[in-house]
Amino acid sequence: MSNEIKLVAESRDEFGKGASRRIRRAGKVPAVLYGHGTDPVHITLPAHETLLALRTANALLALDLGGKKQLALPKQVQRDPIRGTLDHVDLILVRKGEKVTVEIQLVVVGELSESDLVLNQDQQTLALEVEATNIPTSIEVNIEGLGAGDRITVADLTLPEGASYHGVEAAEDNVIVSVVVAKDEVEETEAAEGEDAAAEDAE
Numbered sequence: 001m002s003n004e005i006k007l008v009a010e011s012r013d014e015f016g017k018g019a020s021r022r023i024r025r026a027g028k029v030p031a032v033l034y035g036h037g038t039d040p041v042h043i044t045l046p047a048h049e050t051l052l053a054l055r056t057a058n059a060l061l062a063l064d065l066g067g068k069k070q071l072a073l074p075k076q077v078q079r080d081p082i083r084g085t086l087d088h089v090d091l092i093l094v095r096k097g098e099k100v101t102v103e104i105q106l107v108v109v110g111e112l113s114e115s116d117l118v119l120n121q122d123q124q125t126l127a128l129e130v131e132a133t134n135i136p137t138s139i140e141v142n143i144e145g146l147g148a149g150d151r152i153t154v155a156d157l158t159l160p161e162g163a164s165y166h167g168v169e170a171a172e173d174n175v176i177v178s179v180v181v182a183k184d185e186v187e188e189t190e191a192a193e194g195e196d197a198a199a200e201d202a203e
Contacts, residue, residue, distance in 0.1 A: 004062040004071070004133075005053040009033075009043040011066065020088070029086040033063070033072055035093035041065075051086055058102045058135045061091065073100065073132065094132035101129050101166075104136055110144030112179060117148055120178045126154065128163045136160040141176055151178040 012023070012030065020030050028044040043065060053059050054074055063070040072091035080087055094100060103125040112119060126139065139159065141152055155171035165171050 004060050005056070006062045006064065007045055007049055007053060009045055009063040009065040009070075012042050012044050015042070024085075024087070029089060031089040031091055033065075033070065033091045033093060035072075036095075038093070045089065047086055050089065054086075054089075057105055057137065060094075060133060060135065063091075071095065071133065073102070096131075096133045098132045099129050100132045100135075101127055102135055104128050104130075104163075105138040106141050106176060107138045108141045108143055108177065110142045110146075112143060113145050113147045116182050117146075118180050118182050119143060119146075120180060122175050122177065126157075126165070126176070127167060128159065129166055130160070130163045134160075134162060136163065143177060143179075146179045148179055148181050152176045 009031070010028075012019075014022070023030050023044055024047065027047050029047045029050055031043050031045050031050075032040050033043055034040040043063075045063075053061060054077060059074060061072045061074070063072055071094050073094055074089060075092045076090040078087040078089070079085065104127075105125055106121075106123060108119070108121065128136075128139075130136065139157060141157065143152065146152075153172050153176060154165050154167065154174040157176070159165065165174075167174055
């Protein structure tokens with residue numbers, strides 16, 4: 001589950017490309033904080049600490065802004081395409097107990113029943129409604145012992161406490177993974193069946 005990552009934020013009143021370059025040269029990153037019907041607040045964050053924090057998916061940031069604590073989630077992150085450094089960060093305010101919809105990483109665990117089977121993973125993440133201050137880092141998809149033709153849907157997953165699925169598709173129709181026979185095995189089987197049929201015709 002999410003742990004708060006503390007960052008010291010500072011208000012800013014300079015805008016535009018020139019101001020943003022000066023901010024980044026000073027080892028900071030320009031950001032904007034908005035949500036809950038409030039006016040956007042333009043801030044700066046420590047660049048290195050923020051970059052490390054955003055390596056965690058759905059990082060819950062505890063911002064110290066002028067001695068006042070604000071909880072926020074990253075909404076949009078702009079990076080330098082070459083260096084990978086942060087150019088700008090959009091943050092959305094959240095409160096304890098508030099529900100948010102976020103993409104949660106799906107992690108496959110276990111082994112299939114046979115070595116000649118292939119696992120098709122249709123989704124890498126799943127959108128769930130969760131408490132903003134209690135976001136799971138990942139959800140396990142257990143494939144242990146699955147055979148050809150088996151599949152796992154959202155309805156089969158064990159969701160963390162307080163998490164719920166409200167997708168466009170029904171949970172039982174939203175396929176996460178499915179198991180099929182390897183293509184080479186299918187072709188060999190079809191070829192063998194064709195040879196048997198030809199032999200029978202020859203007789």
